[in-house]
Structure formats: C-alpha cells, structure tokens
Amino acid sequence: MGKPAVERFSEVFGVQRTTADDWFDPLLSADTPLCVDPFLIYPDAAVPWFGAHDHILDFFQMVFDLVDESKGDVRSLAWKKAQRLLMFPEPAEFCLGLARNSPNGSGAGRGLQVGMLEGVKTALGLGFDNVPHIEMLALFQGGMGLDRISDAVCNVAKSYFIRYTQQVARRHGIPMRSVRVRNASWDTADAMWRDEEVELPLNPFADRPTPVLLVPERFLRDIPVVTPDGFWKFAWGEHAEALRLHFNYAIARKVTAEQKARMARQNPEIVAEFLTALERDDHQPYNVAQDRRLRVQPYEMGREIAAKSDAVFVPEDPAQFPEFVGTLVEIFKHGIERQGDWRLLWHCAVSMPEKKVQEVFRHCVRHYCKANEVAFAGEADHGRGPVDFEFARGWTARSQVEMKLVSSSKFWDGILAQAPEYAIAAGVQVVYFVGIAYTDAEMAESVTTKVTRAAEIASQRHGVDVRAVIIDARQKDSASTIKPPQEMRDELHRQDLPTDAPDIGPAGPRPPHDSGGSAAA
Missing domain, CATH: 3.40.91 (Restriction Endonuclease)
Structure with missing residues (x-):
C-alpha cells in the first residue's frame, strides 16, 4: 500500500518548522477539537496581533449602534444589517472545532446569530453601548460553547489570520493561489461583510477550493476561559450576601444555565467585575505538545x-x-x-x-x-x-x-x-x-x-x-520478559523425547536425561 497519506499542513506542504513558527499545525482532512479563545488574544501585543482585540470590539460597536438605531424594530434596515453582520458561518479555513469528520464545518451559523443578537439586545437594555469582551454577550444570553464563540472571532478577525498565514507561506515558499474568502473583512461605512479574492494555500482535502488559515498555538484552548460556571463560582464567592436574596446555598449548588444567565442580567456590575478579575490572571493555552486530552495526537x-x-x-x-x-x-x-x-x-x-x-x-x-x-x-x-x-x-x-x-x-x-x-x-x-x-x-x-x-x-x-x-488492549510486558507456561516446559522435557535430544534448560544444554526421570523445567 505504500506510505500512509500525509494530512497535516506541514506534511502536505513540506514545511520544516523553525523557532519562528508559532502556528498550530492543523490536520487538513478533519477538524481538530481546539478553538480560538478571544480571551487569549486580548493581552497579545505581538505583531501582527496588536490591535486584534480592539478590532473585534469595533465590530461589535458597529452592531450595537445598529441594534440601538433600530429601536427593536425587526423590519428596519438597521436591524436587518445587524442580523446579517451576526451571521457567522463556521470558518472551514481553520480546520478547528467540533465537526471532526471533515474540514467543512457544521453550518451552525444561524444559531450563533440568534444567540449573539439576544446578547446585544440584553446588553443594550442594561445600559451598555458595547462590551469589554464578547463573552459578556454569552453570559447574558445563557452561555455559548467555545466553538461558537471561536466561530465569531475567526470571522471578525479573519483579516488578521489571512495576513499571518501569508507571512508563514512566504517564509517557507508555500504555494498560494487566488481564492475567494467569505467574510474576509467587514466595512463600517456600509455595515456589511466583504468577500475578497486572496492569495492563500489551498486545502487539498476540501470538497471545493478552500484556503487554509493558520492560528498561533497560544490562542487555542479546548475549554473556554469565560464560562457561566466560572462566573457563578466567582459571583457566589465574592458576592454571597447579595445572591442569598435570590438563592439559598442548596439551590445555588444546582442552579441551571437559565438561572445563571438571569443572575448575570440582574447583576451586570458583577459580570464586569468577573471579566476584569480574569484579565489579571494568567491564562494558559492548550498544551499541544503534551496533549493530555488527546485533542491532537x-x-x-x-x-x-x-x-x-x-x-x-x-x-x-x-x-x-x-x-x-x-x-x-x-x-x-x-x-x-x-x-x-x-x-x-x-x-x-x-x-x-x-x-x-x-x-x-x-x-x-x-x-x-x-x-x-x-x-x-x-x-x-x-x-x-x-x-x-x-x-x-x-x-x-x-x-x-x-x-x-x-x-x-x-x-x-x-x-x-x-x-x-x-x-x-x-x-x-x-x-x-x-x-x-x-x-x-x-x-x-x-x-x-x-x-x-x-x-x-x-x-x-x-x-x-x-x-x-x-x-x-491490555497493558503488556516486554517480549523479553515473557516466560512460557509450565505445561510448555513439561512438554519440552517429557520422557518420550529422542534419547539423543539435548536438554535445554535455564542454564543451557545439558546431557540427555537418563531413563530414570526428567529434570524440572
């Protein structure tokens, strides 16, 4: 059959990695269950990522302004523009997420759109004109999985990932082709997405011409930094007295996702405090080299x-x-x-x-x-x-x-x-x-x-x-330490062996047995 097919980006394009290569080496034939966590992008000051987090917040500022302009009228042009902007298709270019059987994504964009829109409406109703982190929208709305938040970030900041991938490709002489990239950028003047023709490496395993976009390993996690559970634990630990007005301890241990979201909406100042506290912590990306949860290997x-x-x-x-x-x-x-x-x-x-x-x-x-x-x-x-x-x-x-x-x-x-x-x-x-x-x-x-x-x-x-x-699949001893069962030893030394057959025992060849008996194995 020959050698197994090569499927990682570095294998397909013959890349010899150097210390300058901080990108995750994706499997091009199937999605890897890791996601881009925006909280890891937030503190990054390295080129070309400086400003990426502000770029994401600028996008949501545009959405907030449109929803506010619409006054809740779903028939208005402003509302419809906000809806279109919050339609985040799963970005197949990254080969990341939970649809592991192919790199073509699961197409859950509409569910993400609804969740994000509800979050924006809630934030506006609470007096916010934007949010410091998009995860705040998820907390108000009831929580969205890291893969869904990752989809939003990969769409909104796609122009950054395009430039980053092009730099890697040029450094290693990886061939690139002109390909149309969906949601390659967005335009504040017209409040709309822009598809663009971009030079990028192509994924040979995709059903249609699909580019590959690379991500720094330091942006990847399999468990999000911001979670409804984390918020609830923080809130109960730091503001127990206030929360006891709504929950007793027994109920607090079994609180539902809907209750956590309601509590977040009722206490937006605690949500903001929670996010600020997280900003001060050191959050580690998923350790790809150790891969303790076998996401990669x-x-x-x-x-x-x-x-x-x-x-x-x-x-x-x-x-x-x-x-x-x-x-x-x-x-x-x-x-x-x-x-x-x-x-x-x-x-x-x-x-x-x-x-x-x-x-x-x-x-x-x-x-x-x-x-x-x-x-x-x-x-x-x-x-x-x-x-x-x-x-x-x-x-x-x-x-x-x-x-x-x-x-x-x-x-x-x-x-x-x-x-x-x-x-x-x-x-x-x-x-x-x-x-x-x-x-x-x-x-x-x-x-x-x-x-x-x-x-x-x-x-x-x-x-x-x-x-x-x-x-x-039991754990097995090394073949060098395996000993034959006793019955095999007994058969080897039984008396009906030819009289001239040497006796091979633990200490090596011995003279043939006499007719009076046999040596123990």
Missing part, C-alpha cells in the same frame, strides 16, 4: 499502526467487500495485540475512552480506503442513529463497523440490537462489532465466548451477518 497514533502493515486484501467484486473491511479491522487488531501499539491506547497510564479509540481507528484505516477508492464515513446516520463507521464502494459494496469498549454499559445492547439495526437501516449485510478490552476480566474466556454467542444470536434474529472481534 490520534492522527499520528492511527498512522503509526497503519504504517506497519503494507498487505491489504483488495476486493475484486462487491461480494468480497466485507472481507476488505474485515482486513482493516484485523490490521488494527494486529497492531494493538502483536506490535506493541496497545501503548497508543494508554495515555498517561490511563486507558483511552471510546471516542478516542474510534478516532485512532479512523486515522489508521483512512489511507487504505483512499488507496482503494473506498468511501469512508464516521458516524453515518440512516435514520436509526449514527453508526460508528461505514465503508462503501459504489452502491452495492457496503459494510459497517461498530466499536465499543467492553466495559461500556451499552456493550451488550450494541451487539444484540444497535449494530444490526444500523446495518438494516443502511441496507448492509455484514457489520463488524469490535470490542476493546482493557482488563483481564474483560478478556476472560467467559466474556469472549459470550460475545461470540451474542453475535450469533443477533445474526439469526435480525438476518444480518454480525461478526464479533475482541481486541486485547
């Missing part, structure tokens, strides 16, 4: 397994396609069980959660599918819920893989009902149910036998071929 982990296996069964007709998918599962299983790759599923001495194992598997099999022109989708939905993996070549060659931890509370439901139901919904005849075992108890014969029997029962009941595979 599954790509390298999967590729490491795939790189060790060149032989793959290539289907010649649709009837052989399930065997191809079975071969992919066996490659993954062989790497984990026989080539030491179990270590990849144990991060910081802790076994990897189910979603991360699936992500490693996804990256392991991706390049095989591409080489054989096999369409490969994660979490495909056919109306009965999302199956973990679906493989297809044309309309007739299809198969699925469902992967769960043996320890999962849904493991037996998965093999007896969910996996076959997903297959039936997709018109698939063969589904592989893969269990990941981390402990001796999960690898006990009683468990593996029960899994085999469950697959047989599911196959008979649903009329679908359910094929069970258990992968032994």
Whole structure:
C-alpha cells in the first residue's frame, strides 16, 4: 500500500518548522477539537496581533449602534444589517472545532446569530453601548460553547489570520493561489461583510477550493476561559450576601444555565467585575505538545499502526467487500495485540475512552480506503442513529463497523440490537462489532465466548451477518520478559523425547536425561 497519506499542513506542504513558527499545525482532512479563545488574544501585543482585540470590539460597536438605531424594530434596515453582520458561518479555513469528520464545518451559523443578537439586545437594555469582551454577550444570553464563540472571532478577525498565514507561506515558499474568502473583512461605512479574492494555500482535502488559515498555538484552548460556571463560582464567592436574596446555598449548588444567565442580567456590575478579575490572571493555552486530552495526537497514533502493515486484501467484486473491511479491522487488531501499539491506547497510564479509540481507528484505516477508492464515513446516520463507521464502494459494496469498549454499559445492547439495526437501516449485510478490552476480566474466556454467542444470536434474529472481534488492549510486558507456561516446559522435557535430544534448560544444554526421570523445567 505504500506510505500512509500525509494530512497535516506541514506534511502536505513540506514545511520544516523553525523557532519562528508559532502556528498550530492543523490536520487538513478533519477538524481538530481546539478553538480560538478571544480571551487569549486580548493581552497579545505581538505583531501582527496588536490591535486584534480592539478590532473585534469595533465590530461589535458597529452592531450595537445598529441594534440601538433600530429601536427593536425587526423590519428596519438597521436591524436587518445587524442580523446579517451576526451571521457567522463556521470558518472551514481553520480546520478547528467540533465537526471532526471533515474540514467543512457544521453550518451552525444561524444559531450563533440568534444567540449573539439576544446578547446585544440584553446588553443594550442594561445600559451598555458595547462590551469589554464578547463573552459578556454569552453570559447574558445563557452561555455559548467555545466553538461558537471561536466561530465569531475567526470571522471578525479573519483579516488578521489571512495576513499571518501569508507571512508563514512566504517564509517557507508555500504555494498560494487566488481564492475567494467569505467574510474576509467587514466595512463600517456600509455595515456589511466583504468577500475578497486572496492569495492563500489551498486545502487539498476540501470538497471545493478552500484556503487554509493558520492560528498561533497560544490562542487555542479546548475549554473556554469565560464560562457561566466560572462566573457563578466567582459571583457566589465574592458576592454571597447579595445572591442569598435570590438563592439559598442548596439551590445555588444546582442552579441551571437559565438561572445563571438571569443572575448575570440582574447583576451586570458583577459580570464586569468577573471579566476584569480574569484579565489579571494568567491564562494558559492548550498544551499541544503534551496533549493530555488527546485533542491532537490520534492522527499520528492511527498512522503509526497503519504504517506497519503494507498487505491489504483488495476486493475484486462487491461480494468480497466485507472481507476488505474485515482486513482493516484485523490490521488494527494486529497492531494493538502483536506490535506493541496497545501503548497508543494508554495515555498517561490511563486507558483511552471510546471516542478516542474510534478516532485512532479512523486515522489508521483512512489511507487504505483512499488507496482503494473506498468511501469512508464516521458516524453515518440512516435514520436509526449514527453508526460508528461505514465503508462503501459504489452502491452495492457496503459494510459497517461498530466499536465499543467492553466495559461500556451499552456493550451488550450494541451487539444484540444497535449494530444490526444500523446495518438494516443502511441496507448492509455484514457489520463488524469490535470490542476493546482493557482488563483481564474483560478478556476472560467467559466474556469472549459470550460475545461470540451474542453475535450469533443477533445474526439469526435480525438476518444480518454480525461478526464479533475482541481486541486485547491490555497493558503488556516486554517480549523479553515473557516466560512460557509450565505445561510448555513439561512438554519440552517429557520422557518420550529422542534419547539423543539435548536438554535445554535455564542454564543451557545439558546431557540427555537418563531413563530414570526428567529434570524440572
């Protein structure tokens, strides 16, 4: 099969990084679950980021002015302009966020628009003519995820990221092409977005011509600095007496998101104090090098397994396609069980959660599918819920893989009902149910036998071929320390060996046994 496909920006464009390269190296084939946190941009005084935070606030000043001008009339031109400005499409150029199966985004712009607009209306009603941080809008509105706030920042400050990426590309001689960039800038005079033709590197994995925009690692987080929970803890700790007028302590421990938002709206001065306190703290970005939450490394982990296996069964007709998918599962299983790759599923001495194992598997099999022109989708939905993996070549060659931890509370439901139901919904005849075992108890014969029997029962009941595979992902000793079981030693030294066979014991060759007995192994 050759070498696995290269998918990181630096690999695709042959970049040798230097100390001047502070940018995050994105995976171009799928989104990485990290986001741009505006609170990390706020204190940055380095070129070209000096002024970026003020640029963001200038944008929202324009929106505030429009909403104020509209007087709440949704039919007015000012209101409609504010609506259009707050339409933040997920910026596919960054390859960041929560839509990890592709770099094309999830298209949640309208939900973000509504949330931001409600936040602006609330802030104006509280007497604000702008906000010191856009997260204030989220607190008033009830909280928006970091990925949604990141979408807003990446759109509003896109011109900064364009210049930054162009500088990186010129420094490394990365080819750039003219491409139309949506929301490349905004115009205060006309209060509107501007799409522009810009020279940028192109993403070879995107469905349509899509540029790549780079982000400094120091701007990235997976958990936002400003959260409704953080605000609530600050408010209760610093203003407990005032809050007891509305909440007793028992209720405060179980307060809902709606109640937190209401409290923020009722106490805007505490919100401002909370944000000011955060400005004084030192906020660290996500440590990409350590990657303790495995946001970045599954790509390298999967590729490491795939790189060790060149032989793959290539289907010649649709009837052989399930065997191809079975071969992919066996490659993954062989790497984990026989080539030491179990270590990849144990991060910081802790076994990897189910979603991360699936992500490693996804990256392991991706390049095989591409080489054989096999369409490969994660979490495909056919109306009965999302199956973990679906493989297809044309309309007739299809198969699925469902992967769960043996320890999962849904493991037996998965093999007896969910996996076959997903297959039936997709018109698939063969589904592989893969269990990941981390402990001796999960690898006990009683468990593996029960899994085999469950697959047989599911196959008979649903009329679908359910094929069970258990992968032994237990931590293993080095091969140099493994000792054979006693029965193997006994067999080696049993009395019916040829009389001239040397006795190989712990201390090396010994003279043949006499007829009176045998030495203990």
